Amino acid sequence: MTRRVQSSPKGTERAMSDNGAASQVGEPFPLSTLRHSVAHLMASAVGKLYPGVQYGIGPSIEHGFYYDFEFPEPITEKDLKRIEKEMRKIAKRDKEIVCESLTRDEAKAKLQAGGQEYKVELLDSIPEDEAITFYGHGEWADLCEGPHIDRMDREYHFKLLNLAGAYWRGDENNPMLQRIYGTAFWTKEELEQHLEWLEKAKESDHRKIGTEMDLFSVHADVGGGLVFWHPNLGVVRHCLEQFWWELHTKAGYKPVYTPHISREALFNVSGHLENYGEMMYSPMAIDEQPFRVKPMNCPGHIMIYKNRGRSYRELPLRWAELGNVYRYERSGQLHGMLRVRGFTQDDAHIFCTPEQLAEEIAGVCRLTNTILETFGFEYTAYLATRPADKTIGEAEVWDRATEALKEAADSVGLPLELDEGGGAFYGPKIDYKIRDAFGREWQNSTIQCDFNLPERFDMSFSDADGELKRPIMVHRAIFGSLERFVGGLIEHFSGNFPVWCSPTQVALIPIREEQADYCRELERQLLERMARVDCMTAPGHMNKKIKEAQKHKVPFQLIVGDREVEEKTVAIRRRGTREQEVVPFAEFLELFDRLVETKSRELR
């Protein structure tokens, strides 16, 4: 499973990297410095308006800044306007920003006098050899290493955006503070551009598009995180699955199917109960025996392997299953199709010998690349190493597995970033994070090298020398989960799916009812080649039908009137355009077939 990567809380490193948010050339301070200073400005306004407030931390981040507070009484989003107003007032009045160096004792006394317990804690955690500085303006000052802009009355523009909870020092055992997010830019235009960009991002939200295009739903009556795929999205998924099976069949994978539940003991052997139990649903009693719904498919595939003796001649075995798994995600994590409780993994397990391992992993890397590139996803790959706790197996085994992943990535020229401690409980992984059209990173594909489960299950094969040996297991998913991948795909394309996997590919729109027969003839020819057609011959006005087809993001709208019937042509109007291109219908079919065949992301 995967998640959105959050921006670094140490905003200084990422100051210039955000979308359209870079500071103008020639500005005397980096944007991150401005944002840090505006965070201070906000904190001073909050201090003024809410006496007794405690300060947490307030860094700049990728698209702005935040500051954490503990208020005597919780504030609500309505308070943000008030705070903004106070900020403007203070910026005009307390113009100078000053930096003051204090000794530790002075600093502590100052913070304690102000009742700033969190700040005292921060002060105590600053290394002995570092200087203690306060930055402030007017009456207000904050323990802070800086840097800051020089004056509050420079020209810049800011907006407070939202209010959220955040644990002190990011630890859920600590108190929860209230965090105010905001953003700031040197120019009004940049701020407005950024706000527009946020609005536009909302338009690509898969949940919004999902409603508009009738793609999927979740139901309170059924339960959160359980997704219903509507026919329009069923089509998309079906196309993806066909594509996936084609590639996997060519790559030597065989389909397997395994049950959704099993006796609990299976997950005892695998180590899931001990290391993954919090993610699993409670047991159900069947004939007084505890059974569990599976959170992963691997133990099931191992059952098939172990059903009889295996020879080295059979290896590698590559078994694939679009396997449904259920995992308990805490209620606050659920997010449309991107974070759910029941999902389908495009899972496969490769059982191989140590000699085969590198090539098998490399093969998965190539397959992953092929699939992600088909959709136009750019990706970054991460090497996720052993987690700090809740794992099985010896250090030496983990090292071997980690090396194997590195070598394989090397052999296909795949650069790896490090994700320290990000591995699965049974082994290290290569995880692919993909960027959507708005620059957000999501993790979907995963390749996991596992020496541990074969050990746990005492798996073996007879080698050429007659000895029984242990196979190695590669776990891998390329879409990751169909739910997340397709949810991400909706956002990546803003609902404008490529022709080959578009829910409806062609809309046929007659200008008058007289052309309905011609439309139906075209529909017949399109259906013949498995095209998905909406033949809009019901009574109604052409303009409304065009509007409808555009709204549903149908790639091709073919409009026909008398002229088209006469000349056996169609007037093509492409998704999102007002164009009118009249071509012989046969020519359109050639175009259509070519785009589908090549899985093109273009419409011409």
Next chain:
RNA sequence: GCUGCUGUAGCUCAGUGGUAGAGCACUUCCUUGGUAAGGAAGAGGUCACGGGUUCAAGUCCCGUCAGCAGCUCCA
């Protein structure tokens, strides 16, 4: 799970403690229109669910469920 917010027609949303509203979608009728909403009428509601306060609750209070932003988790 935690902090804050939200839940009214299929969708988007108004609604001051006193008779349930609009636009779009839908149905029917009229309209035959050359490229992004033709016109009219109709139908559609357990105001998420359960308690409470009140003469009276969509509106106030409590709880539950679901959703939104984020944190934490997960991978």
